[in-house]
Amino acid sequence: MTCGRTRTVFAARRGATVVLAILAAACALAEFLAPYPYDEQRNEHAFSPPTSIRFHDAAGWSARPFVHPFRMENDPRTYERRIVEDQSRRVYLRFFAHGAPYRLLGVFPADVHLFELGDAESGARVYLFGADALGRDLFARVLVGGRVSLVVGPYVLLLLIPLAALLGGLSGYCGGWIDFVLQRLGEVAVALPGLPVLLVVGAALAARHASPIVSLAAVLGALVAIGWGGMARVVRGQILSIRQRDFILAARASGAGHARILCRHVLPHVASYLAVSATLLVPGTMLMEASLSFLGLGVREPMTSWGALLAGARSLAAVERSPWLLIPGGFLAASVLAFACLGEAVREVEAGRASGRGSARRSRARAIPD
């Protein structure tokens, strides 16, 4: 019954998994998917809207998609920046064409792009999501920025869960002075004011001229250093509550080693809590990174993330005149929701398992007497 329920739950949440998988793949293959490098500036195309990919114009239909070459113009009266297309010419899209060289996944040199403009000399460009204030391709930037935004959650997860489990486990299982010391350390960690400390760490690393990646990794590390305390405390509590249980004592009496006891009896107990916490961590961390980058103390130039891209859209002028600059917000929201969805699924599974376990225990209990 529980298994069947699991399948249903995951089937319902398949959309979330698919979305995340597509996003992750797209971001990993950013240089292939996008025709231009993410940091290439074409200042003359600043604030250009998403290029219309057409199959039809005044000259008729076309089987192959094309764009019109364009330039940006500043209207002297309204001060708007307008796109002016040269509708007399067509520049056809080419797929799997050669373009700017890059390293696929950072390793393999390549120069094939998913789509490119056939006529490189015409100076025509295709900006799928439009261009930003300096004429950089937003599509490329969203994909490259996604690498940071999608990774921060799992990164913090992989650091925090084992750390909290280990320290909380040691604390609860060993007791004595280890427990005392770890508890005090945990209290200090919990008492540190979270966001202010992260801001200070971010600013200090910026002042030390740390590279943007190192800087972000360290800020997230600080996040872990602050966050382990609360989690470890709960883990400790759970371990304490089962340490004296009959089946543990029985196992000890039968001569089982500590490690065996830990693995077979203790860890599964806390795994449920850790799994649930993990699922709630990822969206929270993604949003935290977005907030930090938006405020300028997370990811810095020349790196980018969805939060940092949103910073370019924070003015009314951007929202009114160049609404495509808000596209990274959509990606952020979608992936946070997808992670939250997955988390919901995991939690429901765990809840089902807990009640199943409970009912099994109850049934076992009923079976024992007489």
Add this chain to the structure above:
Amino acid sequence: MKKRALWGSVGMLVLLVGLAAHGAEAPADAKVLPLGEAGTPWADLKPGVRGGTFHMASFGNPQKWNPITAIETGTTVITNHLYHGLVTLNPLSAAVEPALARSWEVSDDGCVITFRLRRDLRWSDGEPLTSADVVFTFNDLILNPDVLSTARDSLLLPDGTFPRVEAIDDWTVRVTTPMPFRPLLLSMGKRLLPRHKWAHTVRTQNPDAESGAFNTALGLDTAPADVVGSGPYVLQEFVADQYVILARNPYYYVYDAQGTQLPYYDRRVIHIVADADLALLQFLNRELDALDPRASDLAVLAARAASEGFTLRVDPEVPMYGSAWLSFNQDIGLREGRDEVKRALYRDAGFRQAFARLVDKGAMIEAVFHGLAVLQWSPVSLGSPFYAGRGGYGSDITGADPTGLSYDMVLAMRGLDDLSVVDRDGDGWRDLPDGSPLEIRLSTAAGLSEYESECLIIADRARLAGLDVRFEPLETSLMLDRLFSGAFDAAVLGFTGGIDPNSLAGVYAPCGRLHFWHLSGCQEPTQTETELVSLFARGTATLDVNEAFGIYQTLQSLAARDAGLIYTVYPAFRYAYYAHVGNGEMANPNGHPTGENALAADLVFDTRLAP
């Protein structure tokens, strides 16, 4: 010049007679502005009514209330409201106007100016303002070597001495120079401070004073009642990062022709803005009466101007005063005793010139300013009659950039190659001539998005040329600290400007107060720096403006080619103000068209108040 002074006195006499006929209440010796009267420079403005509060925005906290030592605009936008000087510029005609001085006489050889103060002038605390205050301000503050005054450099005479300022009687001040000093009249317009408040902080008046005590006087912890000046407003309240409230000065000496004491607005609230986006929202929401918009905001404003009832003025034809530049620290690593090779590179004019060819000014004008900016190459403001791009003194602007350092990637890279700045270790970035990696950290004041975008464009081109340039925005006060203590690498910022190139003397002289990119040059100036100092001196020594124009032409070319400051682009005049701000074109604190000027703040009024 004597004739002009005479006209001034006669004109004043005529006006006084006219006023007497109208039964006006203005004191006999007040400065009267005949707003709206045909035939005067003030004809295009309207007289207003008193009352109301004017809300404006300023970027950055003020750092002090001291006009003598203030170096950045967050401070001067406030002090310009609080203090006046002997003379000022007419905001419309850019001619020299009497301010606290009623009139002046210039001797035939130009070496003596006698100022006559208005009678019965009072400081904002009611104490009388006399020639003793003038003498105190100049001799004990501005020209005092103990005081870090910014104006001293512009009063340096060609022979290395300073003008002698003395009081003849309570109402007369005489300024004497041993030789003609062309900018003397305007240089005497520095804002005055009261002797009775600050004499105790300088050793020349009070032997027990701590050395340099005046430099820390009038800091942010000064009680508002102690900030005493003679400007239109007095300080009422200051909350850091929030606002400064200015209240009317009851002893202000300027009146309009109807006998109304200026300023019209009872209060001025200067909202301290960290976020230009929020300022735009507040302006659109009618919380601010005027706004200094960014180029990217113009489209939003233009679309709403008619329906919301405000005026958006964008005027590329208005002469612009000010500069924006990129600078390399030629003393980098000197204090810590490292980075010798990098320092030698920055000190090489060839490197700076090669880098100047990487500054894509056309792209900046296009992308950052949407076409509403002009290319800059010279330290002198484009609006100044001495700007070397003109055919002659005061003529039209004809020439393009004569330095030969326009954007050219090929020449830039060749220049770098010639300096042995090439990639030796194969990491894709050029290295120093000795093989060690070259990393250039380009900073600007964070939050000034136009400077930040300029930095990103510069960094992009430099990186394409193989130079590892990293962009690091810094908070404004931190940036200024680093700049003036020689602790930066490369920086992009700007100066306000003025009509007379002599105001730049303090920037280009290595010992000058506003100099920052080669601080050790004060002990060991380069040949170019020495030449520039001498050119500044020669430029002031002649009263013939055409001769001065020629000297300043040479100076500008030399400064531009030396590339101690590499100029970028300067934006067109742009300002927005609501219809209920009478004389709204005067609301811009940066002045129009004369750069900072003292009188514009008085002239705006609330049209919604009943006359």
Add this chain to the structure above:
Amino acid sequence: MLLPPTSSSTRVSRRRRPARWGSDRGLPVYVASRVAAVVPLILAVTFVCFLLVHMAPGDAWTRLEANPDVSRSTLEAFRARFGLDRPILVQYGLWLRNVVLRGDFGLSFESALPAFDALFLSGRLAWTVLVAGSTMLVALAFAIPLGVWTAARPRGVVDRLGAALEFVLLSVPAFLLGLLLLWLLVAVRVGDLGLGVGGLFDPRYLGAPWSWEKVGNLLWHLWPVWAAAGAAEGIGWARQTRGSLQEALADPYVVTARSKGLAERSVIWKHALRNAANPLVSMAGLSLPRLVSGSLVAAVVFNLPTVERAFWQAVQAQDRYVVLAGLSFFTVFLAVGNLTADLLLVALDPRIRRDA
């Protein structure tokens, strides 16, 4: 901040139990010992913050020396008082002594004023308390009735809306919410009604004497702050209240109360809610870090004259001592808040009292 909001569907007990001290010695001793335990904790945390703040390069002496607004004598006195040339441990000790004995947090590099003034004066402390406190109270005032309503009517319209809202607010960061509110207000032209956006007051009330209109204006400026800083909190509490209230309502004694014929409202409010109060207090205590971070973000977006805003400014300006003062403030705020929550728990829940 890292500990995520609990959702109604989680079944894992998140009840916090206060640390156990002197289990046999009674309540007053427990309270006293809890209060006493806060002090070493604050000391330890401020020490960590001290080290963190000194992670940034550049020393105070060089920075202040270059600043012409600082007189030589002030600088020398500062160096002596704070031991700028001594080892870091000694510096911490001196800093601590100055703070505790004289309330002297050091100098601000930016304004050359005392760090305490830069951070707390001009009413900042008062506004901070007002903003943070009111955010919490308003969030509670929304959460409890909403939680009760949805617990009493599960799967109703309000309940489903609440679940959806929780989901949405989970994915929208506070700064985005704040910005959206600002844009919305300007778009609907509240300026025509004479209402302002951003800050705590309309410009015309600045420096004006207090009046009922000014209070009303303050509330108008505060509600977007409540929304941006407290909405995610509030909806989380509502769902938690709903969850624990449902548990409590299913308890046997409640069934008994119902079968006794007590009015439904009486059952809910008196019996069940009192038992649901425990997790609510725990949750409020757990949310304190998020309250700090939410009000920091709101202070930046809305430009509020609070301690958080001054702290943010100091972080950007690398104003070391002001940053340290700010971190200490947040630490004390959190510690006192947690202590209050713990003591409230003890007061509310006789079971814990018995255990303690």
